[in-house]
């Protein structure tokens with residue numbers, strides 16, 4: 520029997536969706552199913568950074584993975600024309616996987632220039648630690664989906680989780696650098712539940 524995978528995310532549904540959001544989930548989302556892509560963002564929340572990636576990388580395919588359907592609905596609303604529900608030109612490269620990213624990765628042979636993970640759920644209680652997404656096992660898994668010069672870019676304002684990730688990296692073949700970065704503020708960063716002064720970032724490569 521296959522080992523049951525540990526769930527790394529919280530709820531999949533929040534408050535009731537608006538009629539427009541539900542229509543976008545029912546009719547538009549199936550047309551944005553990802554195949555291969557250039558850039559992947561895992562756990563995009565409400566999708567502010569996915570949109571930023573699309574605006575800054577015209578012509579590239581940006582895949583966002585997020586199982587929280589209200590977040591998916593927020594992104595769909597933000598990338599479409601309010602009257603026609605059509606995707607705006609600047610967001611034409613966005614594709615959405617509305618579920619656990621591990622299920623998407625198992626079914627693709629895509630190689631990404633960048634894999635972004637911003638503010639992964641910190642699961643601060645010791646008994647929830649096994650739910651943390653950025654385990655050595657997961658980092659090894661996603662590193663197989665990088666181009667030769669590809670980068671995994673991680674940001675978190677939870678400094679204890681940051682140190683925990685550094686420990687995980689030691690049992691992988693990945694090389695870590697700690698960059699100075701200035702990127703748009705996501706919704707979770709704005710909340711700053713950890714109460715730290717700033718997020719810390721990490722760039723991981725296969726060489």
Ligand SMILES: C[S@@+](CC[C@H](N)C(=O)[O-])C[C@H]1O[C@@H](n2cnc3c(N)ncnc32)[C@H](O)[C@@H]1O
Nearest residue numbers: 527528562563564619620637638640705706707
């Ligand atoms: C704390 S939120 C941060 C959201 C967003 N990146 C931000 O900065 O606002 C972490 C997100 O990761 C998502 N997530 C957790 N495990 C995931 C998985 N296995 N695949 C895809 N997304 C996942 C959760 O649903 C949640 O929305």
